[in-house]
Amino acid sequence: MVSLRPSSRSSPAPRFATPATPGRPNLAGAIGRTAVLLGFETPLGPGLMPWQHDLNALATELLPDGRFAYRQVVLEVMRQQGKTVDLLSMMVARALRRAGTQIAYTAQTRLDARKRLLDSWWPRIERSKLRPYVRPRRGSGSEALVFSNGSMLGLVSGTETSGHGDSLDLGVIDEAWAQTDDHIEQAMRPAMMTRDAQLWIVSAAGTGKSTYFRGKVEDGRARAEMGLTDTGCYVGYSFADDEDPADPVTWRRRMPALGLTVTEETVRADLDLMDFAEFRRAYGCQWPEVAKPGWQVIGQDAWGAAANPQARL
Ligand SMILES: Nc1ncnc2c1ncn2[C@@H]1O[C@H](COP(=O)(O)OP(=O)(O)O)[C@@H](O)[C@H]1O
Ligand SMILES: [Mg+2]
Numbered sequence: 001m002v003s004l005r006p007s008s009r010s011s012p013a014p015r016f017a018t019p020a021t022p023g024r025p026n027l028a029g030a031i032g033r034t035a036v037l038l039g040f041e042t043p044l045g046p047g048l049m050p051w052q053h054d055l056n057a058l059a060t061e062l063l064p065d066g067r068f069a070y071r072q073v074v075l076e077v078m079r080q081q082g083k084t085v086d087l088l089s090m091m092v093a094r095a096l097r098r099a100g101t102q103i104a105y106t107a108q109t110r111l112d113a114r115k116r117l118l119d120s121w122w123p124r125i126e127r128s129k130l131r132p133y134v135r136p137r138r139g140s141g142s143e144a145l146v147f148s149n150g151s152m153l154g155l156v157s158g159t160e161t162s163g164h165g166d167s168l169d170l171g172v173i174d175e176a177w178a179q180t181d182d183h184i185e186q187a188m189r190p191a192m193m194t195r196d197a198q199l200w201i202v203s204a205a206g207t208g209k210s211t212y213f214r215g216k217v218e219d220g221r222a223r224a225e226m227g228l229t230d231t232g233c234y235v236g237y238s239f240a241d242d243e244d245p246a247d248p249v250t251w252r253r254r255m256p257a258l259g260l261t262v263t264e265e266t267v268r269a270d271l272d273l274m275d276f277a278e279f280r281r282a283y284g285c286q287w288p289e290v291a292k293p294g295w296q297v298i299g300q301d302a303w304g305a306a307a308n309p310q311a312r313l
Contacts, residue, residue, distance in 0.1 A: 096151070
């Protein structure tokens with residue numbers, strides 16, 4: 001037997017999270033088994049890490065009638081903690097679970113998503129026991145993983161969910177900080193309307209231009225703090241504003257994959273190499289007003305006066 005929830009090690013809790021609703025069944029077990037099939041393995045054993053399992057359990061909670069409790073899932077976690085691995089396991093598990101499941105994925109750009117699909121995910125599936133059930137479609141514009149049960153994992157491009165016809169069961173916006181507006185969501189929404197569909201929006205914290213993800217995070221944190229367990233859920237891992245971003249004690253308290261798939265040496269090396277504000281964004285999930293103090297606090301009047309010395313303060 002493979003242990004899917006190695007809980008002997010206590011891992012960091014998210015700083016904000018929608019509370020789990022006891023008694024709601026979920027798909028976390030199936031997603032964990034899919035991760036094992038895909039060959040993922042950590043020092044705790046085959047499959048997903050505890051934080052990935054906990055996220056999946058919340059995000060896929062089912063209502064008594066079998067529909068998903070959450071139509072929207074927002075996940076904010078630092079770089080390199082295993083977001084994309086969790087998404088792949090979740091998408092493949094969903095494709096296998098129900099014949100004909102239509103899934104659309106995107107990352108920073110369509111090209112990034114295409115590379116991931118064809119150069120990383122397909123080779124992994126090809127090496128696995130799932131190989132007989134999946135084939136890659138490489139045609140430019142219609143790239144996808146096509147499952148023998150009629151399910152499909154394809155890409156979103158610009159304003160279209162290409163190749164999906166009229167219906168979409170699962171939309172995934174990875175690296176959502178790179179989106180400067182909501183056009184991808186707008187492209188997916190109509191196709192999701194009549195389905196028991198979910199939209200997953202996943203990222204580390206963003207920059208001043210990341211208005212789309214920023215809005216999701218603020219809404220998600222507010223809902224989580226109110227304890228709302230309908231419509232949308234949010235899970236967010238980050239450094240608190242007043243914690244020392246350069247102190248390994250902070251990393252151990254906040255980074256859910258540290259000591260499993262990420263070492264302190266790696267984080268330390270990146271801290272040395274990266275711009276400090278960028279480190280705080282990518283590794284601390286801190287937004288610009290915290291990560292770049294001093295940049296957003298110039299009032300409009302002072303700015304105008306500096307630009308136009310004739311103006312009076
Ligand atoms: N459950 C897991 N088992 C084994 N390796 C994992 C697991 N989750 C993540 N990893 C590894 O950790 C690294 C970062 O994962 P990734 O999903 O790309 O992180 P993120 O999307 O959060 O930046 C990759 O090398 C990936 O293979
Ligand atoms: Mg990723």
